[in-house]
Amino acid sequence: MRISEALRHREKLKFKRDLRKNLTRAEHVLWQELRNRKLLGTKWKRQDTIGQFIADFLCKEHKLIVEVDGGVHETQQEYDQLRTDIINVYGYRVIRFKNEEVLEELSNVLQKISEEIIHIPKICITEVTPSPADGEGDGG
Numbered sequence: 001m002r003i004s005e006a007l008r009h010r011e012k013l014k015f016k017r018d019l020r021k022n023l024t025r026a027e028h029v030l031w032q033e034l035r036n037r038k039l040l041g042t043k044w045k046r047q048d049t050i051g052q053f054i055a056d057f058l059c060k061e062h063k064l065i066v067e068v069d070g071g072v073h074e075t076q077q078e079y080d081q082l083r084t085d086i087i088n089v090y091g092y093r094v095i096r097f098k099n100e101e102v103l104e105e106l107s108n109v110l111q112k113i114s115e116e117i118i119h120i121p122k123i124c125i126t127e128v129t130p131s132p133a134d135g136e137g138d139g140g
Contacts, residue, residue, distance in 0.1 A: 027046070055067065
């Protein structure tokens with residue numbers, strides 16, 4: 001890794017750490033419901049990287065991202081759609097909620113996230129070990 005890449009990486013880590021420390025009220029409320037596998041036993045990360053973007057909440061096992069949008073997102077809908085399209089290329093689905101939805105209709109938000117989880121199969125990564133019977137592996 002070159003020095004400039006290492007500095008960018010370090011800056012991105014600091015930025016993510018700052019975002020985690022300074023969650024909006026709506027993000028904090030939702031995080032309390034997602035953390036520690038509270039929602040359907042799924043593991044969530046907050047303010048985690050996907051490509052060049054930082055997702056509010058990311059569930060790798062179901063390739064699902066939840067974004068909690070404040071008022072600024074009303075003026076950047078084209079950017080948000082482009083961002084979603086790029087994230088989709090990574091195989092992730094994105095669902096968005098407004099701050100007000102999270103704060104005023106939390107049970108509905110959790111229901112919608114649960115429905116997405118149920119409809120997205122869990123991604124299992126297993127290591128494939130060649131079988132000696134197939135002529136591969138240790139024949140000895």
